[in-house]
Amino acid sequence: MLTPHHLTILRHDLRTLAHIEYEEVENELLDHYATLTEQKMEAGQDFEHASAYAWAELGAGPGLNTIQRDYEKNIRKQVSSRHLEILKSYFRWPTVVMTLLIGGLVHKMTPSIPVRFILAGMHITILIPFVIMGISYLKSQDLGNDSRKITWTHLNARAAFFVNIFQASLSLQFQGDGSAKVLFFQNHAAILSIVESIVIIYLLSFLQLYRENFSYKTAR
Amino acid sequence: MNSNQQLLKGSLSVIILKLLEEQERMYGYEITQKVKALTAGQMAITEGALYPALHKLEAEGLLTTETQVVEGRARKYYSLTKDGHSEAVSRISELGIMLENLQRLLTLKPAI
Numbered sequence A: 001m002l003t004p005h006h007l008t009i010l011r012h013d014l015r016t017l018a019h020i021e022y023e024e025v026e027n028e029l030l031d032h033y034a035t036l037t038e039q040k041m042e043a044g045q046d047f048e049h050a051s052a053y054a055w056a057e058l059g060a061g062p063g064l065n066t067i068q069r070d071y072e073k074n075i076r077k078q079v080s081s082r083h084l085e086i087l088k089s090y091f092r093w094p095t096v097v098m099t100l101l102i103g104g105l106v107h108k109m110t111p112s113i114p115v116r117f118i119l120a121g122m123h124i125t126i127l128i129p130f131v132i133m134g135i136s137y138l139k140s141q142d143l144g145n146d147s148r149k150i151t152w153t154h155l156n157a158r159a160a161f162f163v164n165i166f167q168a169s170l171s172l173q174f175q176g177d178g179s180a181k182v183l184f185f186q187n188h189a190a191i192l193s194i195v196e197s198i199v200i201i202y203l204l205s206f207l208q209l210y211r212e213n214f215s216y217k218t219a220r
Numbered sequence B: 001m002n003s004n005q006q007l008l009k010g011s012l013s014v015i016i017l018k019l020l021e022e023q024e025r026m027y028g029y030e031i032t033q034k035v036k037a038l039t040a041g042q043m044a045i046t047e048g049a050l051y052p053a054l055h056k057l058e059a060e061g062l063l064t065t066e067t068q069v070v071e072g073r074a075r076k077y078y079s080l081t082k083d084g085h086s087e088a089v090s091r092i093s094e095l096g097i098m099l100e101n102l103q104r105l106l107t108l109k110p111a112i
Helices: A004-016 A023-042 A047-057 A060-090 A093-112 A115-142 A148-169 A178-211 B003-010 B012-022 B028-038 B047-059 B082-106
Strands: B025-027 B063-070 B073-080
Touching: A004 A023, A004 A047, A023 A047, A023 A060, A023 B028, A023 B047, A023 B073, A060 A178, A060 B047, A093 A178, A115 A178, B012 B025, B012 B028, B012 B047, B012 B073, B012 B082, B025 B028, B028 B047, B028 B073, B047 B063, B047 B073, B073 B082
Parallel strands: none
Antiparallel strands: B025 B073, B063 B073
8 A cells, every 4th residue: 555655756746747737637547546556566566666667557747648638628518518508598589589679679769868878878888798707807816726717717718709799899980971870870779789688698608607616626 | 559459449438338337336447457357458448548438428427426535545436327327228239239240241251
């Protein structure tokens, strides 16, 4: 049986030579590495030789790191597939109808509301995705070395892509005069509110996904 | 990679499911040793193939895990879920049919 000191040495190998970061992978590989080492020691080898043979048998650093990369890929795949499920559950007909109703309502009401209020409203709604993204960014910073940071970072990158598309649509300039400008303004406000609703629902799906707590734990 | 290992890699998930059907729970090292023992050393599962396969089966919901501290270190045991049991039956039967067909093809006598 290996002593705690032996286990510390083997753990150190996994962290420094194979760059194993996640607790779950590390524990599993440590058990395998330790069992192989014990087996060699039972055959008469000393700890140093036994662990060197066991290390080579395990595939050494690059081989073990491949296991970790595969593990990461697997988790990301799980996150993406769960996210798709959440999105499907969000974007059902009541959401679609509600979103279209919001757009219709904004379209109808825009001419009767003073322009400065509409512009103020637009600026506030534009800020909502930024606030949600900001919260998620701060959360990822708070997590320090916690592995959930990886899930957050992964999700943040995906969310940023869609938020950027939304932000790009805001650079449209109003053209024309009089009623043409009002109509364009009206349509722009309606489309903006529909897209905004979709972006907010999309970002909320990330929050739900994160709350589900994927079992990603770092080794250190 | 020799041909034995290539064949083994293709059917690794079925082998894992079959072993776990026979034995309620197993850990990684134990699986590699069991395969080696059952095939008299003719087949060996590498760790680089075993753990990704185990993690994939776990992600698919076919395996469940429990961790126990053994001799000062955490040991992760894998066992079949309810879905895993039915999937094991179906995959084993599929592989069996494929092997039968393969056997027929390999023993085909040349036409006179």
